[in-house]
Amino acid sequence: MDSHRRRFLCLLSVLIPSLWNGLPRTSFPDLDEKSTFSYITSGSKYSKKVALTFDDGWYMYNDATESILDTFKKYELKSTFFVVGCEMKKSKELWQRAIDEGHILMNHTQTHRCLDTLSKFGMKYELFGWEDSYDSLERGNPLRILRFPANAGANNLWVYEQLCDLGFYYGAGWSIDSNDWKRAADTSSNVQYVKDNILPYLDNGKIVLQHCLPSSASALEDIILHCLEHNLEIVKLTELPGTPVYIPKKRYFVIR
Numbered sequence: 001m002d003s004h005r006r007r008f009l010c011l012l013s014v015l016i017p018s019l020w021n022g023l024p025r026t027s028f029p030d031l032d033e034k035s036t037f038s039y040i041t042s043g044s045k046y047s048k049k050v051a052l053t054f055d056d057g058w059y060m061y062n063d064a065t066e067s068i069l070d071t072f073k074k075y076e077l078k079s080t081f082f083v084v085g086c087e088m089k090k091s092k093e094l095w096q097r098a099i100d101e102g103h104i105l106m107n108h109t110q111t112h113r114c115l116d117t118l119s120k121f122g123m124k125y126e127l128f129g130w131e132d133s134y135d136s137l138e139r140g141n142p143l144r145i146l147r148f149p150a151n152a153g154a155n156n157l158w159v160y161e162q163l164c165d166l167g168f169y170y171g172a173g174w175s176i177d178s179n180d181w182k183r184a185a186d187t188s189s190n191v192q193y194v195k196d197n198i199l200p201y202l203d204n205g206k207i208v209l210q211h212c213l214p215s216s217a218s219a220l221e222d223i224i225l226h227c228l229e230h231n232l233e234i235v236k237l238t239e240l241p242g243t244p245v246y247i248p249k250k251r252y253f254v255i256r
């Protein structure tokens with residue numbers, strides 16, 4: 001092999017992995033260009049990154065949410081919260097803290113209604129109502145990425161069509177379900193239950209679904225330690241390569 005060819009192949013072997021890791025596989029298209037709905041359930045299996053996501057944020061469990069934020073702060077990690085809009089309004093200080101500490105808040109509707117039971121008008125109220133609630137905080141940049149309450153309508157093409165008409169093109173699903181809502185209280189067996197539903201399945205590109213609940217709050221530190229031990233980096237959903245909502249560092253898209 002001549003030296004030019006060897007140099008070229010060597011360059012490729014450096015460039016290809018860095019392109020894979022460093023660039024989005026698909027970036028946010030302009031809203032005008034996007035016409036179909038994307039439902040995300042995992043990131044790239046080639047990147048050693050996982051996204052822990054937390055739903056709901058009910059007022060009655062604010063202590064659990066505080067504890068989750070404390071744990072992330074201790075390890076200097078950021079997460080993604082799909083907060084119900086009316087709960088966000090009730091606990092502005094708490095959710096402002098989440099934003100100030102670098103977490104992302106995303107749409108989980110205003111009152112946690114199942115989207116497949118609503119008219120288009122009802123969906124509009126739920127989705128834009130959430131954005132109004134978000135606007136009452138000192139904002140970061142809201143991204144139109146939606147998690148379906150109770151996952152209802154997540155496979156419904158009619159619902160997708162209405163969402164696209166309303167300017168929502170991205171749904172956030174998950175690849176690991178903690179089922180923490182079935183055992184919310186902070187008991188050692190519940191905490192073990194949450195960990196058992198997550199830890200054996202944690203791997204490259206996984207999106208984990210948890211809720212802001214006492215059992216999940218108490219399981220969090222062990223989940224973080226497990227990730228550290230297995231060299232898995234915990235990132236926000238928008239930093240998970242291989243998803244259509246991946247935003248590479250130093251570039252920022254606002255889709256609203």
Ligand SMILES: [Zn+2]
Nearest residue numbers: 055056149150
């Ligand atoms: Zn929910």
